[in-house]
Amino acid sequence: MRRFLINQAKGLVDHSRRQHHKSPSFLSPQSRPLASLSRFFSSTSEMSASDSTSSLPVTLDSINPKVLKCEYAVRGEIVNIAQKLQEDLKANKDAYPFDEIIYCNIGNPQSLGQLPIRFFREVLALCDHASLLDESETHGLFSTDSIDRAWKILDQIPGRATGAYSHSQGIKGLRDVIAAGIEARDGFPADPNDIFLTDGASPAVHMMMQLLLSSKKDGILCPIPQYPLYSASIALHGGSLVPYYLDEATGWGLEISDLKKQLEEARSKGIAVRALVVINPGNPTGQVLAEDNQRDIVNFCKQEGLVLLADEVYQENVYVPDKKFHSFKKVARSLGYGEKDISLVSFQSVSKGYYGECGKRGGYMEVTGFTSDVREQIYKMASVNLCSNISGQILASLVMSPPKPGDDSYDSYMAERDGILSSMAKRAKTLEDGLNSLEGVTCNRAEGAMYLFPRINLPQKAIEAAEAEKTAPDAFYCKRLLNATGVVVVPGSGFGQAPGTWHFRCTILPQEDKIPAIVNRLTEFHKSFMDEFRD
Amino acid sequence: MRRFLINQAKGLVDHSRRQHHKSPSFLSPQSRPLASLSRFFSSTSEMSASDSTSSLPVTLDSINPKVLKCEYAVRGEIVNIAQKLQEDLKANKDAYPFDEIIYCNIGNPQSLGQLPIRFFREVLALCDHASLLDESETHGLFSTDSIDRAWKILDQIPGRATGAYSHSQGIKGLRDVIAAGIEARDGFPADPNDIFLTDGASPAVHMMMQLLLSSKKDGILCPIPQYPLYSASIALHGGSLVPYYLDEATGWGLEISDLKKQLEEARSKGIAVRALVVINPGNPTGQVLAEDNQRDIVNFCKQEGLVLLADEVYQENVYVPDKKFHSFKKVARSLGYGEKDISLVSFQSVSKGYYGECGKRGGYMEVTGFTSDVREQIYKMASVNLCSNISGQILASLVMSPPKPGDDSYDSYMAERDGILSSMAKRAKTLEDGLNSLEGVTCNRAEGAMYLFPRINLPQKAIEAAEAEKTAPDAFYCKRLLNATGVVVVPGSGFGQAPGTWHFRCTILPQEDKIPAIVNRLTEFHKSFMDEFRD
Missing domain, CATH: 3.90.1150.10 (Aspartate Aminotransferase, domain 1)
Structure with a gap:
């Protein structure tokens, strides 16, 4: 060993x-x-309490009150x-x-002993130190398909420069791979130009909140209970959280009638509700939505003119035989809604699933149903931070395109995945x-x-x-x-x-x-x- | 070859x-x-122009006007x-x-053929795929000190889990290394608890702007010309950019009298100026500030109660024998200003220097001179995004602690560094x-x-x-x-x-x-x- x-x-x-x-x-x-x-x-x-004799210029009274308001329990x-x-x-x-101390506070699998998927780490190591690909010893140390994949990825990176800033949406070739993975998952087309690679899902959520929220008069419908990234991000960007309750008695069901009631109540207070957040599978609640429930949600967003923000980072984590993950994009397309009918953002992350690569900060959002001028604004926001980290980008492409039957790593990969x-x-x-x-x-x-x-x-x-x-x-x-x-x-x-x-x-x-x-x-x-x- | x-x-x-x-x-x-x-x-x-017949809910009129205002020329x-x-x-x-196309628009060295420093990439590859450390072939492929360093880093990561979220400020052991590197650079103590590791310097700048800016009534003194991250971030967070002009005739000199004039003018308009941004070495201007000029800037911030935001990402990039980089923290401490006298944030990045690892998105800010309650708020903001990417964290520790004389990689490292x-x-x-x-x-x-x-x-x-x-x-x-x-x-x-x-x-x-x-x-x-x- x-x-x-x-x-x-x-x-x-x-x-x-x-x-x-x-x-x-x-x-x-x-x-x-x-x-x-x-x-x-x-x-x-x-830290000790604030020193009142200090002459330091920044105090709790002078900082941005939105920061004070933000809470993040996790x-x-x-x-x-x-x-x-x-x-x-x-x-x-x-x-x-x-x-x-046993940390059950956060979805951080590898901190509790889960091992990374070997194939993914082989590819990352080869891309990080690409001159390994020139060494004969490498063939003894790495699986054949990890070597092939590393070459393929390097060829997708302009100049094979893994240390360069990429396109602000992420490396085009990796977005092609991710779009193909989404297509294979959903059975509906996906466009690489709709993919924005991000340092985990959190910055993607912030980006959408920043885009949609101008003031307290802008609201986001959020499930209660919710993952506190949403409440934190809405607070930081100065909007209003419009709550809707998941029904514990029916296994954390989502009632359209409650959604409707909360929406109307918010509107009656003068709040322009911009979007609906749905987390599926649920965090912290663990439910998997039924497809007909998802259809109702899509129709509701369509009728009410809401952006659907679909947190789908647990798409690989379904544990019961009577439930299955369906992406909201697939559900929307199945209903016949296209690019011009509904605004839908799906968030995915390398931190969850069976991979649990939280520390790599990889993820993406698939942005569909926005006009070109609004898309330009989203691109501009992405460009201010230049790009997400390339290892995270590579990993996001790997989780959407893992080893296939016949590949050298396939059997060990499947054993690791299914075991986890x-x-x-x-x-x-x-x-x-x-x-x-x-x-x-x-x-x-x-x-x-x-x-x-x-x-x-x-x-x-x-x-x-x-x-x-x-x-x-x-x-x-x-x-x-x-x-x-x-x-x-x-x-x-x-x-x-x-x-x-x-x-x-x-x-x-x-x-x-x-x-x-x-x-x-x-x-x-x-x-x-x-x-x-x-x- | x-x-x-x-x-x-x-x-x-x-x-x-x-x-x-x-x-x-x-x-x-x-x-x-x-x-x-x-x-x-x-x-x-x-993209084509917006489809006016579309029923999509989000339009340029309904999005956050701060996003519209933000520009990022690079x-x-x-x-x-x-x-x-x-x-x-x-x-x-x-x-x-x-x-x-020859891209001279952006400081992205590896996109133009600069090779990464081998030692850094060896360590990253070993940390990414740590089971390489168990293989005998590894000793033929990697330098002795990269193997030693990888072990040392893995031992600093709880559970050796490079795929886990870390402490929101970054892995403590890596912050220790960075603090030691700052101490060696400056000759003044640095505290690992002051270090916040970030995905490049940009998110760190955003974090400080988000903290300091509540409305248009809050201003930031910024050099003109400036790196447009600053204007973009100030616009996104809804503050006012208070310009001060660098004097082209004196080699982009920074005149305290001009700073003072601009500050007073802003104050007379009711703007509470929160901070002064200084970029040294300068971007886009390329000047290196003289130490006595830095002293004046520190004294000015102290007298006027301004946070000094010091962009020091080019600290390794000095090309003339008559100039030397001095960190603002060193200058402040040399003047006798301690933790309770001046609020100072220094930004550093793995994207610049001789390493140019832009795609790795590593960086940190050293936050000194803030009361404990304000520090808690900064920590909370960091925690909402969980942590920065671990490869970037590792790389940030490496650039602050490169190979030393006697190490296996030292000669080749120095040759690469000096060559670049x-x-x-x-x-x-x-x-x-x-x-x-x-x-x-x-x-x-x-x-x-x-x-x-x-x-x-x-x-x-x-x-x-x-x-x-x-x-x-x-x-x-x-x-x-x-x-x-x-x-x-x-x-x-x-x-x-x-x-x-x-x-x-x-x-x-x-x-x-x-x-x-x-x-x-x-x-x-x-x-x-x-x-x-x-x-």
Whole structure:
């Protein structure tokens, strides 16, 4: 076995071995290190309070109030506390009743031990250091198809210059590959000139928000619960978030009647609603939309003149046999809507799927149904940042065009891919069952994406205890959970939820062998918590 | 010689061979393919006009007017024309009196044949595909120090997961290396917690503008001429650009009296000036500031309560023996100003220097002199985009900590580095002399950066001809130059210039063997142009 892999495996074993050293004592008295922070989701923890005697020119009063307003729970207070605990553990491994922090707050698979797909990394390495392609030893080290693919990619890059800025939409040859991948997926044509390659999906979302939002009078229909990138981006760009609620009782269903009601209410307040955000498969909710529901959404956007912003970054993450991913573009085209009928932006990322290459910051948006003059403005916005990173661009083309039957890497690629996806499905099911077995907790099925979003029916005493600490009740629960178990989850209040309900988001990403221990810890913690606060 | 290198070299030779096929006929009658575009620096050329019968919801009238206002000349109309010409040449190599488009519009060295530094690419490849580190063949293919460095970097990444999102400021171990590099450069301490790694310098600049600008009432002092990222970013974030003029007559000197005058004038209009942008070495102007001038600037910011935004991305690009790069942080600390005295942000990028790794999108900002609560806001903004790309982060650490004497790669690294920098210096000088020999053209010395910014004294008849075409006179000149020679330069009006003066920006980046031909073509074109329009 290999040194790098051995070391990586060793790290995982060490961690899980240490986990069994201590018998967890839940609800330890030491409480939130950051209780002094006034907002729930503020940021870095290590800094001391502002020096009032300072003569520094920038103060909270003088900065852009939109920045102040923006919140991003996924990396908010709870993560700062976790990082603090982790540092304490480094200094003293007996500081807490657990040995490691398990980050279930963010869809970051490789941080929890998922290995990258070998073929993708082979191609990236060859493109990064292309003179390897001239060496005979390379043929012993790399698969034949990775070498072929690297040559093909280099030939698509003007001057083979992987270190040059590319076209601001991304390298044309890579966009051709991506468009062909979309065509193969949907069965409808895709145009490489509609593809904008970006450093992950987030900058693409920001770009569309920046384009569409001029002031508070411009609104975006957003699901509640939602991935807080949307609320953060709408806040940063000064628009209004117009919420529509996903219906937990029907597996996070999306009711057109509710959409319509919220739209009309917003319009009656003078808000021009510009777009509808749909996240499918859902984040944080994990549902996969049914095709007829998608048809209704498309028709609604068409009738109401809304841009459809389709977050489809979990398109590869579907875990149940009765659901299938359909892109909104495919649904729209199936309904007969073309380029002149509906404005549709689809976001995709290399960070999710079975690849989970978050650190590579690759992604794209497919922009269809915009007039040429508006497209020029989108291009101009892209050009101000010159281009997205080339490794991310290459990876985006690879995930849309992985090895095919007959390719040297095909069998190992399929084994890696299926291993990851089937393990994710198992982990989702084990966690879902574990959560549903807890007193007062109900958890919808994780049909897709990387998350569970259980509802916790908190006892009144717990809600009062949270209020006494000026904390949202679900944040109170999540901090207690963290302090007792080292497991980091994100309070539902960071995503939005129906008033009076409380949730948390937990990823399904810890490695499979860790899941039973996590379920045990959650179960023990929850029991103690309920015992302490039961009415 | 190696296949990859041979092929790359062959491409260059083919290009230059083809260049001699035709005798250039300047001022060909075919004129601007994009004359119909109303704004000077609009974008993509291929699209047809907006379909007025369309029912699409988004129109130029309904989008964010800040986006409409934003302009970015470096990738503006002139580049669209160039791309169109390039496509025409592909279809018909005899379409124009030249064989290739030479992009002197943008600081993109590797697009013009500069090779990446081998050590950097070795480390990136090993980090991308870390299981190479387990193979014995790797020792034959990679330098010893690249292998050591890759191990060191992997050990700095939690779980060795190069595919995971990192801390939103960047991987802590890499920030340690960068801080140590800054300390070694300046002789003053640097704190890794002050470093924010970003996808190139541009997103860092946007982040600071977003923080500082709330409305038109917030201003940023910007040099004129300036790199249009600044004007674009100020426009996108809705602030006011408060111009100060660099003095061409004194080698693009920065006069504190002018700064003061502009500041007072802005304040008298009710604009709260938040920050001063200084680009050193200068872009597009190429000057390197004298240390006593820098001291005056620091004192001015201190006295006036301005954040100093120091664009120092060309810190490695200094070509004259009588000038030296000094960071503004070093200058401020030398004056005795500490963390509580002055707010200073320094931007650095892997795109410039001798490395020129534009496509990798790596960079950082060092943020000093901000209160902890404002720092938390900056961190929050960084966290909304999760993190910058890890390859770019690694590269940023490498450029701040290249091979040292005694390392396996040291000699070859130094040869590559010095070869690139001394060739840039030669190219700058040859172009500068060539430009200064033209009738009515004066060009300041390129002391640093990657550009020349010659002033062209255009005949009145040329100015009238431009006006008749509703084009800025320098844009008129640059388009004529492009259509006649295939050389792409950017009109001075894209950077700003003293009223009534006309310039263009030309990079010094075409490979050395091409420079004489470029000077000849420029000279011939200029002569014909002057003959046509001389008063």
